[in-house]
Amino acid sequence: MKNFLLNFLRKVISIILTQESGNKINASLYKFKNKHKRIFRLIYGTANDEEIFNNILQKLDGKVDILMIHSSLNGMVPMYTGSLNKLLSLILSYCKQNNITLAMPAFFSGSNLEAKEYYENGKHIFNVGKTFSQMGMLSELFRRTPNVKRSIHPTHSICALGPLADLLTKNHHHADTTFGEGTPFGEVIKYRTIILGIGTKSPQPLTQVNSAPDIMKNEFPINLYSEMIPVTCVDEIGNNKIYNLRIRKREFKIDRKTVKKILRRKVIEWTYKGIPFLLAQADVVTNVIIEAARNGQTIYMKRK
Numbered sequence: 200m201k202n203f204l205l206n207f208l209r210k211v212i213s214i215i216l217t218q219e220s221g222n223k224i225n226a227s228l229y230k231f232k233n234k235h236k237r238i239f240r241l242i243y244g245t246a247n248d249e250e251i252f253n254n255i256l257q258k259l260d261g262k263v264d265i266l267m268i269h270s271s272l273n274g275m276v277p278m279y280t281g282s283l284n285k286l287l288s289l290i291l292s293y294c295k296q297n298n299i300t301l302a303m304p305a306f307f308s309g310s311n312l313e314a315k316e317y318y319e320n321g322k323h324i325f326n327v328g329k330t331f332s333q334m335g336m337l338s339e340l341f342r343r344t345p346n347v348k349r350s351i352h353p354t355h356s357i358c359a360l361g362p363l364a365d366l367l368t369k370n371h372h373h374a375d376t377t378f379g380e381g382t383p384f385g386e387v388i389k390y391r392t393i394i395l396g397i398g399t400k401s402p403q404p405l406t407q408v409n410s411a412p413d414i415m416k417n418e419f420p421i422n423l424y425s426e427m428i429p430v431t432c433v434d435e436i437g438n439n440k441i442y443n444l445r446i447r448k449r450e451f452k453i454d455r456k457t458v459k460k461i462l463r464r465k466v467i468e469w470t471y472k473g474i475p476f477l478l479a480q481a482d483v484v485t486n487v488i489i490e491a492a493r494n495g496q497t498i499y500m501k502r503k
Contacts, residue, residue, distance in 0.1 A: 243474075408498055423447050423451055465484065467479070
């Protein structure tokens with residue numbers, strides 16, 4: 200009976216996926232899973248906050264300096280029956296006890312080109328204290344946590360709490376790239392940083408792959424960027440700063456299949472109660488992508 204239901208759901212989901220694209224896929228799948236949550240829970244069971252947290256702990260191995268969490272509630276429900284506030288509390292306590300800096304993305308969720316349209320000509324500003332994270336509820340809850348620091352960047356800001364939080368966030372808007380030296384993505388590779396995906400699959404949470412071209416700069420095999428646009432950013436004390444946001448050429452996009460191929464065996468993926476998880480080490484991700492680029496293979500492809 201269980202296998203019959205599982206196969207039936209896979210067929211139904213595959214039909215949905217062929218009819219929708221982008222965010223519509225996630226929205227449709229989220230609605231479908233919630234509508235049929237009894238079936239999903241019959242197949243996979245349920246997981247509360249303690250079970251999710253303990254499942255993560257079993258995979259963490261060795262000393263961790265920075266824990267970078269990407270999460271998706273859509274990918275957790277309906278099997279997840281806990282409260283994100285409680286899950287965040289468990290993670291915060293663990294990090295504090297083990298002197299770990301906790302970090303989460305607080306990104307603009309659209310593409311680089313969508314960000315251009317959003318910010319150009321002064322249509323919108325980025326406010327480090329008020330602009331919501333568009334990277335899920337757990338990320339937004341973390342952003343609102345007392346004493347959390349946030350980097351100033353209109354599309355790829357990072358929130359952090361712990362001994363290395365100031366180091367990760369203070370220079371993002373001074374750096375001449377989004378992901379290179381002086382940015383949070385350039386800093387995390389200097390430490391043992393574990394990227395953890397909760398409710399996400401590869402390569403969605405691996406924003407770290409973008410650090411390679413920004414670190415390599417002119418050494419990278421292709422020129423990705425076409426222009427810069429000024430974006431007004433407001434810092435934590437209300438001062439305006441102008442950040443020159445680099446815009447990627449329209450012709451290039453990340454080839455997800457190539458990312459997975461290059462990072463094969465460098466990323467640990469598993470499921471618990473039907474919820475996907477992912478672990479990777481930030482410096483390994485960056486170094487493998489750089490090595491591939493030096494051998495003439497990049498993670499970017501031209502749009503058709």
